[in-house]
Amino acid sequence: MILRDGALYDPDLDRFFRDLPLNGVRSRHSLRAYGYDVLVWARFLSEACAKTIWQADRHDVLAYHRIRRRADAGQRISAASWNRAVACLERLYRWGVQEGLIAEAPFTHRAVWRQGHAGRRAQIAARNGAYEPAARRAGVSFITLDDYRRFRAIGLEGFFLTAAHAPAPEIATVSAMRCSPISW
Incomplete structure (x- = not known):
């Protein structure tokens, strides 16, 4: 209140x-x-x-x-x-x-149009004109497949950056296998 x-x-x-x-x-x-x-x-x-x-x-x-x-x-x-x-x-x-x-x-409010089937425009909704489009909608960013593989090998499986085939000594192999998303 x-x-x-x-x-x-x-x-x-x-x-x-x-x-x-x-x-x-x-x-x-x-x-x-x-x-x-x-x-x-x-x-x-x-x-x-x-x-x-x-x-x-x-x-x-x-x-x-x-x-x-x-x-x-x-x-x-x-x-x-x-x-x-x-x-x-x-x-x-x-x-x-x-x-x-x-x-x-x-x-x-203003009409919001989207491309529909067969090239026809379809009105989706009325959008409030007071909204600012410059606002960031989400903090999601995407990485490349190579960056993901590097993260998986180093961050999850515990491998060194230089030698992709040698696990870091401080990380147990069982833990590395358990944390790896593709170990199953």
């Missing part, structure tokens, strides 16, 4: 937080992140725009983006943090529309 001057900020917002576990947000870390993102957004709306959370519009989202992403280096958040906040706020406003609290969310 979010409190203002010791009182509940908004009972509908409190209902949103209570409904989050039923809507797939169960981790206490995620719940805390949602609370933080909504709190910062509510403070911005209150102090900079003199609005409540349910009165926000597209222009408020643009102003919020300028402050959070274009501010000085010490106050600026990363694109990934921005996208996490947008996902949280989008869920909040979708919930608000479903509950009849607002007519529409303060975000603009």
